[in-house]
Amino acid sequence: RTYHSTTHPPPPGPFTQAETTLLTTALTTHVPNHGFTLESLHLAARSLSLLDISPSFLGPAPLARLIHFHLYTARTSSLPSLASQHADLLQGLPIPEKVELLTWLRLKQNEPIIQHWQQALAVMAQPSHVPTAVKELAMLADEVYYLAGDKSVDPSWYTKRGALSGIYVAAELFMTTDKSEGFQETRRFLRRRLQEAEEVGGVVKSVGEWVGFTASAGVNVLRSKGVRI
Amino acid sequence: MASSRPLLRTARQLTTSQFRHISTTPSPPSPPPDLNTPPPPPKKKLKPLTPQQSSLLSSFLRVNQAGELAATLIYTAQTPPILAREPHLRPLMKHMYDQEADHLRVFNSLIATHRVRPTALYPLWSVLATGLGWSTAVMGKEAAMACTEAVETEIGGHYNAQIRKLLEMVTEWEREGYDVGEEFTELIKTLRRIRDEELEHLDHAVEHDAQKAEPHWLLTGVIRAGCRGAIWVSERV
Numbered sequence: 001r002t003y004h005s006t007t008h009p010p011p012p013g014p015f016t017q018a019e020t021t022l023l024t025t026a027l028t029t030h031v032p033n034h035g036f037t038l039e040s041l042h043l044a045a046r047s048l049s050l051l052d053i054s055p056s057f058l059g060p061a062p063l064a065r066l067i068h069f070h071l072y073t074a075r076t077s078s079l080p081s082l083a084s085q086h087a088d089l090l091q092g093l094p095i096p097e098k099v100e101l102l103t104w105l106r107l108k109q110n111e112p113i114i115q116h117w118q119q120a121l122a123v124m125a126q127p128s129h130v131p132t133a134v135k136e137l138a139m140l141a142d143e144v145y146y147l148a149g150d151k152s153v154d155p156s157w158y159t160k161r162g163a164l165s166g167i168y169v170a171a172e173l174f175m176t177t178d179k180s181e182g183f184q185e186t187r188r189f190l191r192r193r194l195q196e197a198e199e200v201g202g203v204v205k206s207v208g209e210w211v212g213f214t215a216s217a218g219v220n221v222l223r224s225k226g227v228r229i
Numbered sequence: 230m231a232s233s234r235p236l237l238r239t240a241r242q243l244t245t246s247q248f249r250h251i252s253t254t255p256s257p258p259s260p261p262p263d264l265n266t267p268p269p270p271p272k273k274k275l276k277p278l279t280p281q282q283s284s285l286l287s288s289f290l291r292v293n294q295a296g297e298l299a300a301t302l303i304y305t306a307q308t309p310p311i312l313a314r315e316p317h318l319r320p321l322m323k324h325m326y327d328q329e330a331d332h333l334r335v336f337n338s339l340i341a342t343h344r345v346r347p348t349a350l351y352p353l354w355s356v357l358a359t360g361l362g363w364s365t366a367v368m369g370k371e372a373a374m375a376c377t378e379a380v381e382t383e384i385g386g387h388y389n390a391q392i393r394k395l396l397e398m399v400t401e402w403e404r405e406g407y408d409v410g411e412e413f414t415e416l417i418k419t420l421r422r423i424r425d426e427e428l429e430h431l432d433h434a435v436e437h438d439a440q441k442a443e444p445h446w447l448l449t450g451v452i453r454a455g456c457r458g459a460i461w462v463s464e465r466v
């Protein structure tokens with residue numbers, strides 16, 4: 001993660017103004033009905049009174065760009081604005097529960113297009129698009145912890161975000177086949193995985209503490225016996 | 230007056246020139262300025278950071294945090310063996326440790342505020358720093374002081390390079406007509422203060438017979454090379 005200035009305006013994102021207009025229209029109006037296909041992009045171009053050929057300015061892989069746009073906007077604009085909307089809810093919760101709520105809010109962003117999401121994941125699993133997808137996932141985990149107010153700057157920074165990335169991927173995949181009301185099963189799945197991760201984290205931390213205390217106690221005992229160490 | 234050289238105005242000069250303007254220039258039909266409420270601060274024109282600048286700043290903060298972590302662990306490991314032989318050094322060791330702990334706190338909070346990734350080799354640096362501190366302390370007070378001298382020499386040069394780079398960035402912004410916010414003036418001020426305290430530690434180490442360590446050239450050479458390597462790695466990983 002690179003330096004994020006608290007006062008300077010943010011640098012421009014990876015999408016130009018023209019791309020943003022086209023992709024937003026495609027994502028909100030056409031993808032829920034037609035999926036992540038060129039059809040959605042052409043319909044979006046037409047509805048904006050552009051030529052049908054316009055999506056070609058998205059580059060050689062327009063579908064991957066569309067999916068990347070969804071991941072990018074869900075992470076950078078939808079999630080922070082949802083977090084501020086739910087600020088009163090988030091207020092009194094401890095950090096693990098805030099993380100759960102924020103991850104759930106992000107998962108819900110996939111609701112309108114969930115029936116096409118497996119197809120989208122297949123596109124992003126192609127070797128040329130994997131780096132983008134992995135980077136977005138890592139930045140999402142960081143964003144969730146940042147919005148949850150986590151201020152740790154030791155190795156747990158890595159373990160927390162790594163664990164959350166894995167859990168998020170699993171929950172997203174689960175959600176694509178979940179037919180329950182309001183995706184409750186996905187929410188329960190998410191909660192179970194997060195609790196497991198917390199338990200494992202707790203065990204590792206306890207073992208580490210024990211080893212540390214035993215070692216320093218041993219050294220101090222030897223010093224008290226006169227061993228010059 | 231400052232308004233004749235707008236491009237070189239800093240934020241502080243901007244505010245004071247505005248105050249001067251309000252109090253000395255007669256303003257005919259406009260209502261008298263309300264002296265109870267301060268004038269609104271001028272809107273600052275801040276330039277967005279380029280990706281290179283962002284990654285440079287993040288590598289600076291990452292390396293500084295790693296360095297201060299190593300410093301606190303070195304002092305923690307050095308203190309018991311040294312004090313066993315020379316108990317009169319307790320106040321000095323405590324003073325240096327307290328300053329390093331304060332530096333670590335500063336960088337921890339900067340890293341959290343600016344969402345910088347901490348170094349991935351944190352556990353490795355912890356082990357190496359503790360080992361270095363303990364081994365030099367066991368070799369004797371002079372060796373421990375030579376270790377401090379070597380580390381602080383490297384660190385002093387390293388902070389100087391960072392401050393220089395930040396000042397370059399800031400003058401570039403001023404030359405382009407942008408304002409420099411408090412974020413960066415405070416950062417430069419903090420780095421200067423920390424660099425001065427590190428150089429003070431260097432002076433203390435030399436005062437306490439760092440030069441008398443046997444073999445001085447080997448100890449300082451190895452430790453300085455190790456520091457440079459650790460700095461290089463932490464900037465990237």
